[in-house]
Amino acid sequence: MTIGHSERGVARTRTIMQAALALAQEAGYAKLSIEAVAARAGVGKHTIYRRWPSKGLLFLDSLLSLNEPGLDYPDTGDVLADLRRQIHSAVDLLGNPPWGPLYRALVGEAQHDPAVAAALNERFIRPQTDKTIARLKAAQEQGQISRGFDLDLVMAVLSGPMYFSLLITQEPISHDYVDRVLEALFAGMSPRH
Amino acid sequence: MTIGHSERGVARTRTIMQAALALAQEAGYAKLSIEAVAARAGVGKHTIYRRWPSKGLLFLDSLLSLNEPGLDYPDTGDVLADLRRQIHSAVDLLGNPPWGPLYRALVGEAQHDPAVAAALNERFIRPQTDKTIARLKAAQEQGQISRGFDLDLVMAVLSGPMYFSLLITQEPISHDYVDRVLEALFAGMSPRH
């Protein structure tokens, strides 16, 4: 998405993304407009349109630029503890300001704009999924996780409940809540085991 | 939301909602405008604004009117089979046209508009949750489900994975996929049991 080759160019790009983030935090993504971003950044509208084709993709770039390193996985050897630590981190990031409300808005935008949905998947969800699967695969080979467990489902099963709470019921997600969900998942629902 | 007391009033209300649904299916929710709905319904804009305060809430009413009875639970005595049947129904409804794309748009709108989020919860999610908890509570008392299982989490744990697939990865959700998720949930992830 970023075009700027020259030093001035990348500086402008960064300025625009920062302006977009600032405005989104202050007034909410719903009220974000390209014109307002341009004014805030002290930039012509063309300079924005030259870099991003839509408000949604500008916003996605802006938001991801806030957490470049991504959510990395610890590997202490204890997969359960690692998983718990990682989900706690994810929930802390995605569930609280400044990311929380902005991330919710981004997912909302993805429901209206296929380009945003695709980019969100490729740039954020997929890498996250890959890391998770890699970590669990290692654990599976060490026998810490049932061999029969379908790792392709793991993101949906592990992250789904958190996304449900974030996007649908919109209840705050505490570490305790995460722990209870994990316990439910690992214990299973069936009686006697 | 509906004000119309007189016969003419309720007829207008229905006409407007049908126009909104038709337009949303044809052009997508993103391109839906109050003006277009008014024109399609052969109605003045005031007549819409008198009934609904926002596009989102009009759309929510319209969509819910498509499935008034809601998703009811079977009770055959076998909770696992019932659960499976119910989730299959839910996935068939929420994951396919005409509901599927419209429901995704509604959830997207809920991320931008707190009023829509609240109404979606109260009018659709909450009733669904209550039915699910009631059914599982009965099963729990019959020992078909572990006594320790936290029923307050049940919607997040059971529905979360489907919502993740619907809203985030946007992959189609087959019955087979549902079954694999349920199997993963009931079997748990931990080895040996």
Place this chain on the structure above:
DNA sequence: CCCTATCGACACGGCACGTGCCGTATTGAC
């Protein structure tokens, strides 16, 4: 040092918003 791509500023037509106003049609109270 000049050439060219990029820039900020401004203006434009277009669309949809939400709100008035008007004259008409329907409704409910009496």
Place this chain on the structure above:
DNA sequence: GTCAATACGGCACGTGCCGTGTCGATAGGG
């Protein structure tokens, strides 16, 4: 059956933002 109140369709308005076009200024690479 009459009549006042209400709801209605149609129209127009001012506003905000869209995405594009056109300037002259600017700045960085060859």
